[in-house]
Amino acid sequence: MTERIASALDGLSPGGLALKRHLLARLLDSAPESLTATQAARGGPRRTFASVWYALKALQRVGVVTHEDVENRAAHYRLTVGTENVVRAFLANEQNGETRPIAPLPGLPRYQRVLKVLHDEPRQSFTVAELCDKIRRKDVAVRRSVQDLYEAGYVTRDLPDQETAGRPHFHYRLNPHAAEQASALLFGVVGGT
Known part of the structure; x- marks a missing residue:
């Protein structure tokens, strides 16, 4: 169950993610006590009550939040x-530069195209749309690869x-802690670490 929830949290859309992260942090801090939506939203990004409610519903669909009607x-x-440990790990990954272990991937051209753009400009971050412009591929293929x-x-x-204003978009860049593995994947070097 925890792997499924961790994957679902990592797959959350960037729209409203700051609010969802804030709600998770507030609920984690208050655990095992429960909070109203207003209490959970306090001190976070300024959003309407409807936005807070929808964010909590999205977290319920993921399976990380439950509600009780009294x-x-x-x-x-x-x-x-x-789910406390999964939430703690999710929040820590986003805050600490995401120093998660590197999982090996096959040297597929779709990964190499994305890595090539990021490798050539390691200090620059790119949205999926910007990567699509540089790679000249459809959004779905680049989004899945990223x-x-x-x-x-x-x-x-x-x-x-x-x-x-507007819908937020994730900005991606090469993980400096994975430079060696990224180079191996990009240039097709087999062996090493």
């Missing part, structure tokens, strides 16, 4: 029992300036 009281939310590279630890992602 007669004559507002609904209360808490982390699902046994997600695979992220999950395997070859690239990092962040959400810069979450207060700007």
Whole structure:
């Protein structure tokens, strides 16, 4: 169960991710006590009550949050029992430069195309749309490749300036802790680490 939830958390859309991360952090801090939606949202990104409610519903679908309806009281939310470590790891990965272990990937051209762009400009970060422009591939193919590279630890992602208007987009860059493995995958070097 925890692997499924960890994968689902990593696959959350960047839209509203800052709010979802804040809600998870507040619920983790209050565990095992429950919070109302208003209490959970306090101190986080300024969003409407509807946005908070939808974010909590999304976290319920992932299986990491449960709610309890108490007669004559507002609904209360808490982390699902046994998910505290998964939530803690998810929050730590995003905050600590995502220093997760590197999983080997096959030397497929679709990974190599993405890594080539990131390798050539290691200090630069790119959205999926920017990578599509550089690679000249469809969004779905690049998005899937970037997600695979992220999950395997070859690239990092962040959400810069979450207060700007419009839908937020992840920015990806080469993981400096995986430079050697990325070079091996990019240039087809077999062996080593």
